Amino acid sequence: MNGAAGPAISVDHLTxxxxxRPVVDDVSFEVRAGETFALLGPNGAGKTTTVExxxxxxxxxxxxARVLGQDPxxxxxxxxxxxxxxxxxxxxxxxxxxVEEAIRLxxxxxxxxxxxxxxxxxxxxxxxxxxxxxxxxGGERQRLGLxxxxxxxxxxxxxxxxxxxxxxxxxxELRSLLSELRGEGVAILLTSHDLTDVERVADRIAVMDxxxxxxIGSPSELATSSSAxxxxxxxxxxxxxxxxxxxxxxxxxxxAATVADEGGGNYLLxxxxxxxxxxxxxxxxxxxxxxxxxxxxxxxxxxxxLYLELIGGHRADSASRPGAPG
Amino acid sequence: xxxxARVPVAIAxxxxxxxxxxxxRGETLLATAVLPVVVLIFFSSAPILSIPGERPVxxxxxxxxxxxxxxxxxxxxxxxxxxxxxxxxxxxxxxSPLSRAEVLVAKLAVVLVVEAVQVALLVGFAIVVxxxxxxxxxxxxxxxxxxxxxxxxxxxxxxxxxxxxxxxxMLAVANALFLASxxxxxxxxxxxxxxxxxxxIAAALPAAALTEALRSAFASEPTPTSQLALLALWGAxxxxxxxxxxxxx
Numbered sequence: 001m002n003g004a005a006g007p008a009i010s011v012d013h014l015t016x017x018x019x020x021r022p023v024v025d026d027v028s029f030e031v032r033a034g035e036t037f038a039l040l041g042p043n044g045a046g047k048t049t050t051v052e053x054x055x056x057x058x059x060x061x062x063x064x065a066r067v068l069g070q071d072p073x074x075x076x077x078x079x080x081x082x083x084x085x086x087x088x089x090x091x092x093x094x095x096x097x098x099v100e101e102a103i104r105l106x107x108x109x110x111x112x113x114x115x116x117x118x119x120x121x122x123x124x125x126x127x128x129x130x131x132x133x134x135x136x137x138g139g140e141r142q143r144l145g146l147x148x149x150x151x152x153x154x155x156x157x158x159x160x161x162x163x164x165x166x167x168x169x170x171x172x173e174l175r176s177l178l179s180e181l182r183g184e185g186v187a188i189l190l191t192s193h194d195l196t197d198v199e200r201v202a203d204r205i206a207v208m209d210x211x212x213x214x215x216i217g218s219p220s221e222l223a224t225s226s227s228a229x230x231x232x233x234x235x236x237x238x239x240x241x242x243x244x245x246x247x248x249x250x251x252x253x254x255x256a257a258t259v260a261d262e263g264g265g266n267y268l269l270x271x272x273x274x275x276x277x278x279x280x281x282x283x284x285x286x287x288x289x290x291x292x293x294x295x296x297x298x299x300x301x302x303x304x305x306l307y308l309e310l311i312g313g314h315r316a317d318s319a320s321r322p323g324a325p326g
Numbered sequence: 327x328x329x330x331a332r333v334p335v336a337i338a339x340x341x342x343x344x345x346x347x348x349x350x351r352g353e354t355l356l357a358t359a360v361l362p363v364v365v366l367i368f369f370s371s372a373p374i375l376s377i378p379g380e381r382p383v384x385x386x387x388x389x390x391x392x393x394x395x396x397x398x399x400x401x402x403x404x405x406x407x408x409x410x411x412x413x414x415x416x417x418x419x420x421x422s423p424l425s426r427a428e429v430l431v432a433k434l435a436v437v438l439v440v441e442a443v444q445v446a447l448l449v450g451f452a453i454v455v456x457x458x459x460x461x462x463x464x465x466x467x468x469x470x471x472x473x474x475x476x477x478x479x480x481x482x483x484x485x486x487x488x489x490x491x492x493x494x495x496m497l498a499v500a501n502a503l504f505l506a507s508x509x510x511x512x513x514x515x516x517x518x519x520x521x522x523x524x525x526x527i528a529a530a531l532p533a534a535a536l537t538e539a540l541r542s543a544f545a546s547e548p549t550p551t552s553q554l555a556l557l558a559l560w561g562a563x564x565x566x567x568x569x570x571x572x573x574x575x
Contacts, residue, residue: 078329154328
C-alpha cells in the first residue's frame with residue numbers, strides 16, 4: 001500500500017496566494033497512517049485552503065502536497081476512492097435528495113463500500129434516514145457529510161470543521177468514531193477552531209494563523225512548550241502592600257516575574273518557569289500571611305492559553321513588521 | 327484498499343439519482359412535460375394564430391417538440407447545474423471517485439431520457455387528441471439527427487450559462503430565453519412572418535433551426551443540411567466556451 005511506507009499526507013513548503021494576499025505561507029507537515037492531525041487556527045488562518053489543496057480542489061503556487069504518495073490535483077478515480085472528505089458545513093448534497101439515497105449514491109461510486117445502514121448507524125442519522133436533506137439541522141448535515149466521507153472505507157480522511165454545529169453529545173460521538181477509525185489505520189486531517197475537541201482527539205496539532213504554521217506537536221508537547229504561567233486562587237484577596245512584597249520575593253527568581261491580580265482571589269504569575277522552588281516559596285509566603293491556597297495550577301498551561309499566546313504573538317509580530325499581510 | 331466503482335457502474339448510479347431528482351423538481355416538470363403539451367393542444371385547438379398548412383398540428387408538433395427540447399436541455403439542465411454549484415453538489419462530487427466528465431455524462435443521459443419521454447408524450451397527444459398520423463416515409467433518422475444536434479446546442483448553451491451565472495441569475499436568464507424561443511424559435515409563429523430584423527436574428531438562432539429541421543423531417547422533405555449545420559455550430563461553440571469558463575464551485 002502506498003501510504004504504509006511513507007506518510008499518508010505530506011505537505012512541503014506549501015504556498016498559496018489569492019491575488020497578492022498570501023493564504024498559505026510556506027507550510028510543511030506530515031501525517032502518518034493511523035494518526036489524527038489537527039490544523040488549528042482562527043478564521044482566515046489558511047486551514048481550509050491547505051485542506052482543499054490536499055483534496056485536489058486547488059493547486060498550490062509553490063511547494064508540494066502529496067496524499068498517499070500522489071499529487072491530489074492530478075490523481076485519478078482510484079486515488080479519490082481512497083480519500084474521504086467532508087466539506088465545511090457538511091455541504092454538497094442536493095436538498096431534494098434523501099439522507100439514505102445520498103449515502104447509497106456515494107457508496108455506489110466505490111467498489112467495496114460500507115453498507116448504507118452501517119454508515120447511517122455509525123453517524124447516528126437513523127431518525128432522519130428517509131428525510132430530504134433540506135430538512136436537516138446543522139448538526140445532522142455535519143453527520144451526513146461525515147457519512148459520505150466514510151462510506152468508501154477511506155485510508156485518508158479530510159474533515160473541515162467537523163465539530164461545528166454539533167451538540168455536546170454529537171462531539172463526544174465524533175471523538176469516539178474518530179478514535180475507532182484511527183485504530184483502523186486511517187490517517188485523519190481535521191481543521192478546527194475548537195480547542196477542546198482538538199486537544200482530546202488529535203495526536204498532533206499544528207497551530208496556523210494568517211497562512212503560517214506557528215507551532216506543531218502533540219497536545220502535551222505544545223502545552224509544556226509555552227511559557228506556562230502559574231495561576232493560583234486564595235481564600236482572600238491580597239492587600240496592595242502584600243502584592244508588592246510577593247512581587248519582590250518572586251523577582252529574586254527572575255527580575256521579570258510579575259504577579260497580576262485577576263480579581264476574586266485569582267492571581268496570575270508570569271515570567272517564571274514554575275519549578276518546585278518557586279511553588280514552595282509561594283506556598284510558604286502565603287502561609288505566613290495566613291492565606292489558604294484553594295487552587296494552584298503550575299505549568300501544563302491549557303492549550304487555549306498556548307493558542308492565544310501563539311496567535312497574539314504572531315499578530316503583534318505582524319503588526320510591527322511594515323508591509324505585513326493584513 | 328478501497329477502489330472506485332467501475333466507470334459504467336458509477337455513471338449508472340449517478341444517472342439514476344439525477345433522474346429521480348428531476349422527477350422531484352415540480353417546476354422543472356412543468357417546463358419539460360406540461361408546457362410543451364399545453365402549447366401543442368392549445369394552439370392546435372384555439373384559432374388564435376393563423377398557422378400555415380391544412381392542419382395546425384402539422385406545424386405545431388415539431389414546434390412543441392423543439393420547445394420541449396429547449397426546456398430540458400437549456401432550461402432544466404442549466405438551472406439544476408447552476409443550483410448544483412450553488413449547493414456545493416458539484417464540488418462535493420469532485421471529491422468523489424466520479425470524474426467531472428462522468429458527472430456530465432450522467433446529466434446528459436437524463437436529458438436524453440426525459441426528451442424521449444417528451445417526444446413520446448407529444449406524439450401520443452398529437453395522434454390521440456389531434457388526429458395526427460405518423461409520416462409514412464422515412465422520418466426517424468432526420469428527426470433523431472435534429473433532436474441530438476439540438477440537444478447538443480441547447481445543453482451546451484445551458485451548461486455555458488450555468489458555468490458563468492449565479493443560480494438566481496441563471497433562473498431568470500433561462501426562463502427569459504425559454505419564452506423568447508416560443509416566439510423567435512418558430513414554435514407558434516413561422517419565422518418568415520416575424521418583422522424583418524427579428525426574422526433575420528431568429529434565422530441565425532438555434533431554436534428556429536431545430537424547429538425547421540424537425541418540421542422537414544416530419545414532412546419527409548430532404549435533409550435540412552443548413553439547419554443541422556447551424557445547430558452543430560452552436561453546439562460546438564457553446565461547448566468550447568463552457569469547457570473554458572465553467573466554474574465548479
